[in-house]
Amino acid sequence: MPGTYDVVVIGAGPGGYVAAIRAAQLGLKVACVEKAELGGICLNWGCIPTKALLYSAHLRQEIAHSEVHGFQVGDITVNAGDTRRVPLELWKAILCVGLLVVLVEWWIYNRRVHI
Numbered sequence: 001m002p003g004t005y006d007v008v009v010i011g012a013g014p015g016g017y018v019a020a021i022r023a024a025q026l027g028l029k030v031a032c033v034e035k036a037e038l039g040g041i042c043l044n045w046g047c048i049p050t051k052a053l054l055y056s057a058h059l060r061q062e063i064a065h066s067e068v069h070g071f072q073v074g075d076i077t078v079n080a081g082d083t084r085r086v087p088l089e090l091w092k093a094i095l096c097v098g099l100l101v102v103l104v105e106w107w108i109y110n111r112r113v114h115i
Helices: 014-025 040-064 088-110
Strands: 007-010 030-033
Touching: 007 014, 014 030, 014 040, 014 088, 040 088
Parallel strands: 007 030
Antiparallel strands: none
């Protein structure tokens, strides 16, 4: 939106959207510039999705080394291309990210921050 703003925040990641919302709460006219999705890299690709993938990798390693607990396991393969077999934890993370992005959007629009 063209116009004059009191504050322009660059980036709508965890620091950016919080700063934009707080500035708007203080009565300032705020614009927030983001080249990708609201929530930034941390929310959309980094923190939550990465933790879900790391959990799957950790689980694979635990199974591979389960002989220390008396289990015998054959070869372990991972089929990441088959979405029907995506681990439940990863689906939970995907849903969580979607919900958090919607909440960030709601907070920003509710505070009348221009994106």
